[in-house]
Amino acid sequence: AQTVTQSQPEMSVQEAETVTLSCTYDTSESDYYLFWYKQPPSRQMILVIRQEAYKQQNATENRFSVNFQKAAKSFSLKISDSQLGDAAMYFCAYGTSGTYKYIFGTGTRLKVLA
Amino acid sequence: KAGVTQTPRYLIKTRGQQVTLSCSPISGHRSVSWYQQTPGQGLQFLFEYFSETQRNKGNFPGRFSGRQFSNSRSEMNVSTLELGDSALYLCASSFGHDLYEQYFGPGTRLTVT
Numbered sequence: 445a446q447t448v449t450q451s452q453p454e455m456s457v458q459e460a461e462t463v464t465l466s467c468t469y470d471t472s473e474s475d476y477y478l479f480w481y482k483q484p485p486s487r488q489m490i491l492v493i494r495q496e497a498y499k500q501q502n503a504t505e506n507r508f509s510v511n512f513q514k515a516a517k518s519f520s521l522k523i524s525d526s527q528l529g530d531a532a533m534y535f536c537a538y539g540t541s542g543t544y545k546y547i548f549g550t551g552t553r554l555k556v557l558a
Numbered sequence: 559k560a561g562v563t564q565t566p567r568y569l570i571k572t573r574g575q576q577v578t579l580s581c582s583p584i585s586g587h588r589s590v591s592w593y594q595q596t597p598g599q600g601l602q603f604l605f606e607y608f609s610e611t612q613r614n615k616g617n618f619p620g621r622f623s624g625r626q627f628s629n630s631r632s633e634m635n636v637s638t639l640e641l642g643d644s645a646l647y648l649c650a651s652s653f654g655h656d657l658y659e660q661y662f663g664p665g666t667r668l669t670v671t
Contacts, residue, residue: 488664544589544591545616546603548593551600
């Protein structure tokens with residue numbers, strides 16, 4: 445069965461600094477998708493970034509980028525120039541083509557210190 | 559464009575009762591997924607509907623059921639409530655094809671006493 449593991453329950457970062465959130469997953473599939481979602485204290489979950497497994501190039505969205513290591517089954521999120529508004533729960537998620545079922549990790553709470 | 563709406567936002571029920579939660583997707587979205595979120599467990603996938611058909615379901619007991627209507631609105635029902643069913647129930651909508659972004663609603667906070 446596919447699993448997603450986020451081993452850091454909580455992380456802290458100083459404003460303007462860079463932080464990396466870790467995510468590992470287990471799968472025997474070759475075609476899948478990986479996502480990072482952000483859930484601010486207001487609880488509306490929003491997509492931060494996504495990565496197709498077949499793409500070797502790491503996805504980037506403004507200050508957010510991923511380090512996708514397919515062989516190691518690792519998918520970390522790097523947040524550059526951290527802002528107070530980045531404080532939230534971050535969830536890593538996995539989806540397999542054609543199953544329409546997404547598996548989420550347990551989340552990492554990110555605190556941004558002023 | 560209006561976002562995903564969920565009703566009610568908060569609900570308190572007693573053990574043994576049943577509950578129905580509603581989700582209205584973004585206009586044009588045909589897929590609705592349901593998740594149970596609890597502290598320490600993250601989001602657990604319940605089921606996904608597309609054009610009134612359940613395409614996949616998670617590992618939850620049969621007390622959890624759902625359906626989707628022709629206008630893509632979806633409901634989930636939990637019968638014979640247990641204390642462990644207390645959670646935030648999130649629904650997410652999308653166009654229904656792989657890799658399309660899921661848009662989440664604010665959730666329904668269910669407390670079972």
